Amino acid sequence: xxxxxxxxxxxxxxxxxxxxxxxxxxxxxxxxxxxxxxxxxxxxxxxxxxxxxxxxxxxxxxxxxxxxxxxxxxxxxxxxxxxxxxxxxxxxxxxxxxxxxxxxxxxxxxxxxxx
Numbered sequence: 001x002x003x004x005x006x007x008x009x010x011x012x013x014x015x016x017x018x019x020x021x022x023x024x025x026x027x028x029x030x031x032x033x034x035x036x037x038x039x040x041x042x043x044x045x046x047x048x049x050x051x052x053x054x055x056x057x058x059x060x061x062x063x064x065x066x067x068x069x070x071x072x073x074x075x076x077x078x079x080x081x082x083x084x085x086x087x088x089x090x091x092x093x094x095x096x097x098x099x100x101x102x103x104x105x106x107x108x109x110x111x112x113x114x115x
Contacts, residue, residue, distance in 0.1 A: 024048040024083060031060035031074070031096065034103030041111045043086050054079045061097030064111060066090075071097040086113040 063071040074080035096107035
């Protein structure tokens with residue numbers, strides 16, 4: 001009988017730990033005329049993250065090929081969310097993926113993942 005209780009407690013703790021581990025850190029990035037704010041996003045390896053992109057004006061996009069994050073497009077009234085868990089440390093550049101004007105080419109940022 002005590003072994004069944006111990007097993008039940010272990011299962012309950014494992015389920016609870018999994019629920020806490022799955023909670024993603026939420027970050028908001030605002031795109032405005034030729035810049036992201038913040039332009040540098042700092043994360044840790046294995047840390048689940050949910051980044052919501054919002055626009056202060058026109059349509060913008062986001063892509064980070066180095067982390068295999070696919071292109072998303074967002075506007076003032078339609079934010080976009082990217083959810084992932086970084087698996088390796090490093091500095092990974094991202095950029096605007098929707099032409100937004102003459103300064104579009106300079107609209108960049110970086111995701112810095114530490115061990």
